[in-house]
Amino acid sequence: MSTPTVLRKGRRRGRLRYLLLTLFAVPWILVPFWMLLVNSFKTDGESGTLSLSWPHHWNAGANYSAVIHQGSYFTGLRNSLLVAVPTILAVLLLGSMAAWVYARSKSRVLRVAYYGSALSIVLPPAIIPTVYVLAKLDLNGSQLGYMLTITGTRLGIVIFLTTGFVRALPMDFEEAAELDGASKWQTYRWMILPMLTPVLATGAVMLVIGIWNDFYFALFLLRDAGENTLPLTLYQFANSSVHGMRWNLVFAHVVLTSLPLLLIYMILQRRVLSGLTEGSTTG
Template structure:
């Protein structure tokens, strides 16, 4: 069973000459996963009070200055939360990566773990599989450690009044 979206995706990538390439996979991931971040960001921006923008306009700021100095710093926690969600979503998606990425040269780390665990003909050597799980999950742990403080600081920043 194939997901219904995989067939037209592979067809379009083949027509563009990007089937089996990292660029083609990145474009597919961006096209399918970016909607979540856009949904989060627009929902958050709509809740911002217009007083911030009006005060900046009174101080002489143009639209780009308002965006770069007011909206983007306030939006940073939402963007980091979306980035964490996207990274986890892409990282755990070894099934979708199996179709556009063929061969060991372009395979993702979870895809190599899957092929390593399923390549044994005499049974699975679980000790070797779990030894492979540690370096495979290490980039995700590092991303979590780096972004954890910013996401938590942004989530608790608006809760204090005074």
């Protein structure tokens, strides 16, 4: 079979895959997103039907203004940023350092530690021991205690993603750096970390989604209303009405809560795809 024929068949298969993925995305992604967006433009009574039709009476300005002024949106946005940014940086740094050690070490103890870290991805969160430990450290109910908890529970994701990637990297550069007198930190900072950038970008997007949308730990570990993150402000705003659920305002709040995630994904999209591609070819 000639090369042009093989290329044409490959293109047809690629187009078929894109078509199938598009057909799959329409009912499971695009329709819910459209329902969320269009109902955030409707009045209270019209949004209660949860239909996909255009609004008969546009109420977008009043809905989003109510969310911003009555739903403590900017307070939640500020707190989510204060929690998410340092926590994600800490998880990426500590997780990549641990992954480097796990990948290069032949110790059985560290191998068990690696499997334990990876197992934390699927283990259910233990809230009662967490509250007990934070209370002993006098951190229960504080933003710092919440951030430390999120950091500990999310480390397994980065360790799992990065360890296989590091194992596939050649050790020649590390050995050369050691011969030149570089310390472990210098080797990690100037050689390992730059090579891990694609896979860490992928891990960062996964962390952003998980941390930004975290509700379970925030509900139990944050006590001060001034420290509520966006999921908590959405929860309290949705339950604040005495006349039942006002879906138009709830949908508007969800749209504003999800907007930073969409912006981050658009910015990191290429790095995420390159990280997945490199991970599949080198892992």
